Every structure is written in structure tokens, then in C-alpha cells.
Amino acid sequence: MNTLEQVVPEGYKQTDIGVIPQGWKVSTIEGVAAIIDPQPDHRTPPESSNGDPYIGISDFISNKEVDWATSRKIISKAVDKQEKSFQLKKGDIVFGKIGTIGVPKFVPQVPFRFALSANVILLQPKKVEPVYLMEFFYSELFQQTLKAELHSTSQAAFGMNKMRLIKLPLPPKKEQTAIANALSDVDVLLTELEKLIAKKQAIKTATMQQLLTGKTRLPQFAAYTDGEQQGQTKGTKPSELGEIPEDWDVFFLGDICQIKMGQSPNSSNYNSVGKGFPLVQGNADIANRKTIVRNYTSEITKTADKGDLILSVRAPVGEIAKATFKCCIGRGVCSIKYPNEYLYQWFLSFESQWEKYSKGSTFDSINSDELKAIQIIIPTLEEQTAIATILSDMDNEIQAFEQRLAKTRQIKQGMMQELLTGRTRLPFDKES
Template identity: 45%
Template sequence: MNNNNPTSHQTRFGLLPSDWSCLSLGDLVHDVSYGSSSKSAKVGNVPVLRMGNMQDGFLDWNDLVYTSDAVEISKYELKKNTVLFNRTNTVDLVGKAAIYRGERPAIYAGYLIKINNKPELLNSEYLNYVLNTNQIKSYNKLILSVAVSQANINGQKLKTYPIPVPPHIDEQTAIASALSDVDTLLTELEKLIAKKQAIKTASMQQLLTGKTRLPQFATYTEGADEGKRKGTKSSELGKIPEDWDVEKIGSVVSITTGSRNTQDKLSSGKYPFFVRSQTIERIDTYSFDGEAVLTAGDGVGTGKIFHYINGKFDYHQRVYLMHNFGDRIDGYYFYIYFSNFFYDRIMSMTAKSSVDSVRREMIADMLITLPSKEEQVATATILSDMDNEIQTLEQRLTKTRQIKQGMMQQLLTGRTRLPLKKHETEQDGGS
């Protein structure tokens, strides 16, 4: 890469190298065209891509609808490496652009615009990256029309978009290729994280129900049954290992709520303050110091949001605090079990109505399986290690996304130039 850029000029897209142009999109395309307005269904021959399938630069192939209309398919069938643009929806969703890479035959719906670029002037992958820059997102908001809650950018306005154009089409291709390599890395990381998540979920279901035992706990280690595989028994929670117990949560942990005098303070403080479904900082001193699991008693996230903490913190009166873990239960094992089974159990207790609030007795009466504490710790350690591995991968994913954003800003503004092969520049006069 070459960061030398001695001369530049100001354009509608921003500061560009002196040998780059800034042209309106309309000068670089044959035309732009609206998609199909025919009805689609959950079954059919060909997917109809909609605004919901548009992400930042790529297509999400989940939640598809289909058509079997031969006329519509013939008229709106997409060609590989076609850029699509979302022309209407909320202010935040209008202007999303993505490239169709020929993943499978598809047509596009009426709220999308297909950009038919002139390939000798504009590389479609390069265009896709340009349309997802911060500069273009700002331009979206500048020119969109808003009626009530619906925003719109029509084809004519789309043609006014400022596009930075390097002097050689090969430079566009090189930029697109470099960014595509990062996208490939992001995709592989996302797949790996999804795989690790699936393994963790399956492992939790097996280990927390005793369907799979860790080797050191699966067989008897002494007495007449030494070496014999442990059996199962019936319980209120179904079949469980014969050496496990089932207890009510209220009999193995303490359950309390915060003081009614607690005041929500959004100032920066020393200790975390748990208030319903959020974590904010509190200026007051803490009211608890130790190992605990917390869940919201009402509001957004009721029955679904949980925290594990071992330290000093304060908490709101409508947050339930479970603590005082003794010889029979490990705190982190309880957190993993509770956060995985609590919501479904609560829903069953409320006759499948929505959970507006949780009463203390709902928690206290919930049943939990109890292996030996030694097995609980071993299980929690394995699952925690899996979680830490996933978190490390997610941090790497976040960092790679940040790197990509930085590369886009550098490459698509010419601040950093990629070296081109000598014969490529010589073909254009050796400039």
C-alpha cells in the first residue's frame, strides 16, 4: 500500500486524490430499475428479495418469500454481482445497499432498486462498498423525503449520489478485492462463532439434564459397583441420573429484592447498579458484596435477562437477588441452569400468557437438578470455558469489523493507494 498523497481536491464525497474524479451515479450506470410488485408467498419456486433481506453490503437469506409467476421471474431475475438499493422504509433503513452474488436464483421486490452499472466505468463490488460508507449514509439523510413515518429515496435522487472514481477501473477492482478478503474473514468468523454457540447450547442441554455425564462422574469409583456406569431415575423433571437430587430453588438459595427507598441515579459511580433490564452506574454506595445472580422482576427483559456477579453492587427493588450459595450448590452452576431454564418454566406457570411480572414464589418454587457440588463446578467450568472462547472470537469479530471500516475510509477516499501491476497502468498511457 502507498500512503503518499501529495495533492488532493475537495469533492461532494469529500477530499479525494487529484487524479480521482467524483461523478454522479447516473453518469456511471445504464439505468436504475424498480422491482416486482406482484404478490409473493411463503412457498414458491424463486425467492423474492425484500427490504428485510438487505443488510449493510450483503443479503440475508433468512425469512424469504417466493413467487412462481413465470412472467415476473423473467422480468426481474437478478444477474450475478448486481447491486440493490432499499428505497423506502424508516429513516434508518432507507439507503441500505447490498450486492447479489448469485447465491441462488432470485428476483427483487418493488421497494428495492436495481443498479445497472456500466462495468467498463464502475465495478459493482466497488460500488457496493462505496454505498455503505459513512459519507453515503450521511448523503442518504440529506436527500431523503419523509412523509409521516415513511422515508423515500427515488431512482432520480439515487442517480445524484456522489461516487469517487479512481483513474483506472483496475484500481476499483483492487480496492473491492482487498475489502472482499476482509469480508471473507468476517464470514468465516461468524460461521465459527455460530458453530461454537451451537456446540455450547447442545452441551448445556446434555450436561444440565444429565443426559451426558463428564467421565469422572459417569461411573462409580468405589464399593461393589466400582467401574459400573451410573443409572437413571424418575423425577419431577423427568429422567435424571440416579445420584442427582431435585430441589426447589427457594430451599437452596436466598431470594431478596432491593430496598423500596432505593433511588435511580444515572450519575457515574463506583459500583454497578442493576435496575430491571439494564446495568447503569450508581453514585451511592453498594448494598451487597458477594456472589449473586440477578434477574428483572418486571419491565423489559422480564424472565430473560440475567446477571452473574461476584463483588460489590447495588440493585433496584424490582430486581430479584439470589445469593447465599451453600454446600449444596455452586453459584455459577446455578446461574447457567437458571438462565437457561427459568423463562420457559415461568411461562408454564403463567398458563402461557405474557410475563408482565415475576413473583418471588415463582422463583422459589422452581425446581432445579442438583448433581454433587463437585460435578456442578466441573460442569460450570467447561461451559464457562466455552463461553470465554466464544467471547474471544466475538471480540476478534468486532475488531475485524472495525479494521474493515478503517480500510473502507482509507481505500475509498484514496488516502491509501493500492499498487497496480505495471502493465495495467501502461495500458492507460503509463500514468
């Protein structure tokens, strides 16, 4: 059954963009917003170290905030030229048309001058609630249209003419506001969750730095529990790695764990996903500290067991994950066997230090001997387990918040699909 053959519910009507409520209209972007090319000559203005910011989509760090410090600076005359053509207002939207396509952002409101890049389109809402228009750009309805338009051309670009002709469902202004407010409330929740996760991650990083170096000791390990020194706080001692707790020791990585370098099967033995034996190779198969399988193989070379650590050893070095399944390890990774999660947490804390070990003319890499020669300070197994438990609990808490964030984003997508098509209606004041 095609769109035109769908049964239209009472109170709705069929349009060329789908079924919408009777009181809604279909408009084009051109009908509800001024569409401006901020740099009609498409030339980047001359740079000036003391000039004004020149911003595009890639300079934004949120929906309305820009990293001004790293943005390109241009001569003031270029800003003068833009200001003669148009004035930026609250609610204006920039939309990437070249390079970064889409990803709309609200133009920031700041007490200084700046210019917009030639790579964006400026939209100034006139007959539409700005937040409603922004939410439409992130909706499935528009994203499908954008994808179709980009696939129809060999050059990745989305120009002014295409933007003018985009159609959108348009409810009455007060209903637009009600929809915008509902979705904005969810955005506030998403922002708060993102801030909370960032805070938790910062606390985790600081905790790792303290516990994994012995600078802070857990109470049960901070003092002697027997002998002549019972009750006394444990001190420190010098080592090759600097001052360390007096009851910790320095070891080579190769002396405390089993390291197995990967060996790729012949590519002719690769199978489609789900057939054969899972193959992990290179950091491309490690994402978000999880093992990601892109290939399967019928040839078994080197294997990692469930629970082993999998470390990328090239391009770049240092991505770490825990194997959640037995797998074949290919070129670019190694497996590491260790009795608890202490070493996993240590590898996470070591991320910023790989540069001094990683070297290569074409791509960064580290070999087996170099890996085994890395030095690490180690407490007793009992203290390792206690430290790892605390850090793992923090990881679990962060993961729970990340799952909640992902779920909230899914909920918002569902809300957008319902509200921006009129399938679900919100109460609003219909009186003028």
C-alpha cells in the same frame, strides 16, 4: 479549519467530497449505475401461496443470501411484469428505501424466478466495480450522507432522486478492483469467524444439554470411587423431572439460592450516568448477557453484589447476566446469590422453557413465589464446579472469538476509510 482550507498533499486535489488523489474522479451514483424502481406503482402485488418469492431487505440473511422459505409469495404475473422492465444480473445491488433504509445487499443468483419489493431501489453497476460500490455504501462517507438525508425529512425514506445525486470518489477501474479485492479478503475472514462462532455456540449448547441434565457424566464422576460399588458406573433413578443420575437430587430454586426481587427507586431520584449509584432494571438493562447501566440513582432500594446473578422477571422473563459491580436493582429484575457458576449456566440452558412459567395479560412476568417454585436437578458441589468450569471455559473461548470478530470489523472500517478516500493507495497494474 474547514474542508476548503485544508492543506492538500502533493498528488491530491480538493473536491466537494473532500481530498482525493489526482487520478481519481468525483461521480454520482447516476453516473456509474442504472437506478431502477422495481415496482413503480408502489403497490404490493397480490399474494399466492404457490407463487414466486417477493423479496426485500428484511428477507436477506447475509449479504447475498435470502430466506426463501419465509419470504412473501406473489402471483407469477407480477414477476413477468418486472422481467419485461429489467433483467437481474450478477453484481446488482438492492438498497432499502422505505422501512429498512440502506443496508445494501447483492441480488442473489438462483435458478428460479423472484421479484423485488416496492421498498427497495435496484442498482445495476455500469461504470464501477460492483464490490467497490457496495463497500462505498457501507463506508463512513456514505453513512454520514445517509444520516444527514434522513434527518432532513420527517418521513423515513430514501428515494430515487436522492440516490441519483449521491456523490462518490471514483478511482480508475483497476484500482477499484484492487480495493474491492482487499476488502473482500477481509469479508472472507469475517465470514469464517462468524461461522466458527456459530459452530462453537452450537457445541456449547449441546454440551450444556448433556452435562446439566446428567445424560453425560464427566469421567471423574461417572463411576463409584469407593465402597462395594467401586469402579461401577453410576445409574439413574426416576424423579419428578424424569430420569436423573442416581446421585443427583431435585430441589426447588428457592431452596438452593437467595432470591431478592428488585424495587425501583422514585424516578425523581434518577441521575445522569456516572452520578449516584448504578441502577439496573428490566431486561432493557441486560444485553448480551451483561449488565448495562442506563440510569443512576441517589436512592438505594434493593441491591445486588458483584458476582450475583441478575435475572429479568418481566417483558420478557429469563434474560440473565452476572453483576460485574454492586448495583441497585429496580423493578423487572431480581438478584440471585449462589456459590458458583453452575446456576448461571443452568439459567442459560433454561432459556427455551421460560414460556411455561411466564404469564401476564399485558406483558410476560414471573413473581417471587413462581420463581422459587421452579425445580432443578443438582449434583454435588464438586461436580457442579467441574461442570461450570468446562462451560465457562467454552464461554471464554467464544468471547475471545467474538472480540476478534469485533476487532476485525474495526480494522475493516479503518481500511475502508483509508482505501475509499485514497489516503492509502494499493499497488495495481496501471497498464491497460
